[in-house]
Amino acid sequence: MLKTAQGLPVLVRKNRRARHIKLYVTGQREVKLTLPWYAPLSAGVAVLKEKEVWIEKTLAKLPPRITRAKAEIEHYKTVAFDQLSALAEEHAVKCGVTFRNIRIGDQATRWGSCSRSGTLSFNWRLALMPENIRRYIVIHEICHLKEMNHSPRFWSLVAAQYPEYKLARKWLRKNKADLA
Numbered sequence: 001m002l003k004t005a006q007g008l009p010v011l012v013r014k015n016r017r018a019r020h021i022k023l024y025v026t027g028q029r030e031v032k033l034t035l036p037w038y039a040p041l042s043a044g045v046a047v048l049k050e051k052e053v054w055i056e057k058t059l060a061k062l063p064p065r066i067t068r069a070k071a072e073i074e075h076y077k078t079v080a081f082d083q084l085s086a087l088a089e090e091h092a093v094k095c096g097v098t099f100r101n102i103r104i105g106d107q108a109t110r111w112g113s114c115s116r117s118g119t120l121s122f123n124w125r126l127a128l129m130p131e132n133i134r135r136y137i138v139i140h141e142i143c144h145l146k147e148m149n150h151s152p153r154f155w156s157l158v159a160a161q162y163p164e165y166k167l168a169r170k171w172l173r174k175n176k177a178d179l180a
């Protein structure tokens with residue numbers, strides 16, 4: 001992979017409509033290199049070398065966004081852990097199961113999952129969801145401790161604790177969510 005002198009990865013793209021080699025730095029501190037269809041990668045590398053100083057200066061001028069976002073995520077992870085632990089304990093008792101521990105992760109597309117060993121994993125973004133949706137996701141994973149599938153038996157376990165689960169699923173679908 002192509003990298004800048006500072007070691008940042010460079011996202012290289014060929015664009016049929018581009019007429020010149022274009023190098024830019026995004027607000028997310030990404031370095032992007034766009035090549036017209038006829039330009040070889042070596043021409044792009046040459047531009048990259050030529051613009052190293054400019055890249056460094058541009059990056060230095062950007063606000064430290066990434067650092068702040070990381071701190072924010074850490075904050076939400078703590079919030080999510082407290083909220084989800086309480087919900088999981090409540091519904092594990094109601095469902096008559098026990099779980100081993102709770103993990104809060106940063107999965108790109110999954111809201112929750114559960115392992116056979118009894119670990120429940122949840123996405124920190126649940127901290128930002130409506131309370132009833134968060135509760136549904138916890139119930140969903142807790143019920144998987146009894147039924148490791150999406151059979152009618154599984155759904156009746158879910159319905160016993162969350163009768164309006166179809167509405168929650170609809171909300172998740174609308175919000176582009178994927179629940180394992």
Ligand SMILES: [Zn+2]
Nearest residue numbers: 140144179180
């Ligand atoms: Zn599931």
